[in-house]
Amino acid sequence: MKSLEPSRSGGRPSAASIRRLGSRCSLVAALVFIPLVCASAKPIIIGSKKFTESYVLGEIARRTLNDAGVAAEHRQGMGGTIILWQALRGGQIDLYPEYTGTIAEEILKNGQQPSFSEIREALRKLGVGMTDPLGFNNTYALVMRRSEAQRLGVRTISDLRNHAELKIRLTHEFLGRQDGWRPLRERYRLPQQNVIGIDHALGYAALANGSIDVKDAYSTDAKIEENDLVALEDDLRFFPKYDAVFLFRSSVSPFAINALRRLEGTLDEKRMIHLNMEAERTKDYTFAANLYFEGTGRSASSAGESFPHKLARWTLRHLELAGFSLLLSVIIGIPLGILASRGGVIGQGILGFASVVQTIPSLALLALLVPLPFFGISVRTAVAALFLYGLLPIVRNTASGLQDIPRLLRESAVALGLSPFIRLWKINLPMASRSILSGIKTSAVINVGTATLAALIGAGGLGEPILSGLNLNDHVTILQGAIPAALLALLVQWFFDVLDRVLIPKGLRL
Amino acid sequence: MSALVKLADVSKRYADATALHSTNLSVERGKTTVLIGPSGCGKSTLLRLIIRLIVPDSGAIEFNGELITSDTIGALRRRIGYVIQEGGLFPHLTARANVLLMARHIGKSADEMHDRLADLCQLTRFPGNLLSRYPVELSGGQRQRVGLMRALMLSPELLLLDEPLGALDPLVRASLQKDLKEIFARLQQTVLFVTHDLAEAVYFGDEIVLMNDGRVVQKGSVTDLREKPADPFVSEFINAQRGFTLT
Numbered sequence: 001m002k003s004l005e006p007s008r009s010g011g012r013p014s015a016a017s018i019r020r021l022g023s024r025c026s027l028v029a030a031l032v033f034i035p036l037v038c039a040s041a042k043p044i045i046i047g048s049k050k051f052t053e054s055y056v057l058g059e060i061a062r063r064t065l066n067d068a069g070v071a072a073e074h075r076q077g078m079g080g081t082i083i084l085w086q087a088l089r090g091g092q093i094d095l096y097p098e099y100t101g102t103i104a105e106e107i108l109k110n111g112q113q114p115s116f117s118e119i120r121e122a123l124r125k126l127g128v129g130m131t132d133p134l135g136f137n138n139t140y141a142l143v144m145r146r147s148e149a150q151r152l153g154v155r156t157i158s159d160l161r162n163h164a165e166l167k168i169r170l171t172h173e174f175l176g177r178q179d180g181w182r183p184l185r186e187r188y189r190l191p192q193q194n195v196i197g198i199d200h201a202l203g204y205a206a207l208a209n210g211s212i213d214v215k216d217a218y219s220t221d222a223k224i225e226e227n228d229l230v231a232l233e234d235d236l237r238f239f240p241k242y243d244a245v246f247l248f249r250s251s252v253s254p255f256a257i258n259a260l261r262r263l264e265g266t267l268d269e270k271r272m273i274h275l276n277m278e279a280e281r282t283k284d285y286t287f288a289a290n291l292y293f294e295g296t297g298r299s300a301s302s303a304g305e306s307f308p309h310k311l312a313r314w315t316l317r318h319l320e321l322a323g324f325s326l327l328l329s330v331i332i333g334i335p336l337g338i339l340a341s342r343g344g345v346i347g348q349g350i351l352g353f354a355s356v357v358q359t360i361p362s363l364a365l366l367a368l369l370v371p372l373p374f375f376g377i378s379v380r381t382a383v384a385a386l387f388l389y390g391l392l393p394i395v396r397n398t399a400s401g402l403q404d405i406p407r408l409l410r411e412s413a414v415a416l417g418l419s420p421f422i423r424l425w426k427i428n429l430p431m432a433s434r435s436i437l438s439g440i441k442t443s444a445v446i447n448v449g450t451a452t453l454a455a456l457i458g459a460g461g462l463g464e465p466i467l468s469g470l471n472l473n474d475h476v477t478i479l480q481g482a483i484p485a486a487l488l489a490l491l492v493q494w495f496f497d498v499l500d501r502v503l504i505p506k507g508l509r510l
Numbered sequence: 511m512s513a514l515v516k517l518a519d520v521s522k523r524y525a526d527a528t529a530l531h532s533t534n535l536s537v538e539r540g541k542t543t544v545l546i547g548p549s550g551c552g553k554s555t556l557l558r559l560i561i562r563l564i565v566p567d568s569g570a571i572e573f574n575g576e577l578i579t580s581d582t583i584g585a586l587r588r589r590i591g592y593v594i595q596e597g598g599l600f601p602h603l604t605a606r607a608n609v610l611l612m613a614r615h616i617g618k619s620a621d622e623m624h625d626r627l628a629d630l631c632q633l634t635r636f637p638g639n640l641l642s643r644y645p646v647e648l649s650g651g652q653r654q655r656v657g658l659m660r661a662l663m664l665s666p667e668l669l670l671l672d673e674p675l676g677a678l679d680p681l682v683r684a685s686l687q688k689d690l691k692e693i694f695a696r697l698q699q700t701v702l703f704v705t706h707d708l709a710e711a712v713y714f715g716d717e718i719v720l721m722n723d724g725r726v727v728q729k730g731s732v733t734d735l736r737e738k739p740a741d742p743f744v745s746e747f748i749n750a751q752r753g754f755t756l757t
Binding site for chain 2: 408409411412413414415416417418419422426427430431433505506507508510
């Protein structure tokens, strides 16, 4: 008998429990990985930056590869240079359109202006290939309203020196670049103070309605023509050359690269401006990209997705992001809240950590997670950021709900002789359920709202139309994302109100 | 009769004050011992030390000859019933679930629990049709009866009551006092009863323990306290309460 004892108590779990465990693991695994696998399976992933020209070039590359029989997907408007570059290095994308000046100044950062072949050599050492220039030079420019420039007699950047009163607003990227605002101001000795950042698309609107006077732009930007703006001449030759190229991972098949290289030297400035204008006029990047393939028109392979289908895709992804991160917040947050309710150094540490996380702006949190090895440009990053955001309300409400239980009732449970686990499970947690559920509700509403930012790192969701609408200055597209997101938040609120009635014990609701 | 509970040199100190100075006390089997004294005198502390909601700084507490320690208290708590003001009922559980909580936890059979519950309802004069109500749906007196049933469910050897009738209005209080006394007599229950009301102490107490400022001042019958006061405080306390009851 005795020899049997160990194998019974410490032996192998039953087949049923293994099965149960297995199915639970695979469910979790599925929740984590389905979105990732869908987003990063076999086809070549093309990334693009968050502005029209990059979108159009990304679409042109996709169509070129598709026409050559290579499966390719385009992740539109993932962010700025650093995010795209890291996504390329990390393998989340395989290629994206870039500019030689940006590569020299922002990626290689070796101080001088390297030649084209020096850039190519430096990239090769990093495992990244580069096509020859596509044909146009999209350098930076400062732009003003044409009427204002003529009235003040401003023609060159040097002329700005005499007009300290002009209000300059720049994109955040330009403000931070090594070849951006600071060296530009030094070179030209510009007097303007209080220059702060503004979103690229919003900046155009601000320029048009006169609330700002000068902003940065790309020289092939369609908005320059559209809004009757004028680009100031770079009379001191400050800006380097920004020849458009494609960067690709060396793992991309030579066949695909050959297909891509057919684009080299085929896009001059005039043509690019035209495509950019068409993209903004029709609000349809695919249509604009197709104009590049003269005469072919809209082919079946690139026909647009219908709106209900897109809406369903965005909403599903949105719910996936918010729901999965909320689930994590609940699973981790409630135990942390129980620990925190006991006070002491650990309790204060937990509440302190959750509070600090909450004070980091969501955009900054995303940006901080992106460079980490496990995260990068992926759904994981979005889920991780949302999970961290959802933590505080749940932890805090769990802790305070437990602490608010009257001392006499807590003692009654002890005096009855109930074990600590039973006390927690049958007495304390049910009595704190109202507070805990309201914490979960707060987290859910925050998550549904914040999940719109996931689009910034290409994780999709209802932020996708908001972002591209913002970029195109197209209110209808913004609303296509904003209205469903708001409705979703209301729905979540309502859902949790119903859940309250189910989960809060009746005796606490009377 | 031997003592069921014995305290030897038990003391308890909080950061700012001594709640209980070194105290010796025994609770006799089958009798009702009443702890009385002004608020803050240490009477509730003494009760809470026995059920080990708080841990003594020094001394030893024995229950039925067994030392109460953190190892033994788990099992001993099932042999001790504890009732506080308002009954200390859990608001998310019905009256029935409150009473059966511990019995269910230790796996008593449904039949056994059902019979015991019927007996308790009769004993405490609690209407059985109210068992499915939640505490907020019951009156203060009814809640107290449920609290008493919960404490008596496992037939404890010792019943601890901490000002159980403090929050009730005078009429309800009087009828519960009468019922309680009958119950204690019928069960031959060993009871340790905390109150600040002398009339209540006299009504229940086979033995009265007067406490002040963390010490037992005198132990005995009410006649002892009145006629042979051990301390000027004893007379002061008795006269103050008498004056109050006469007006």
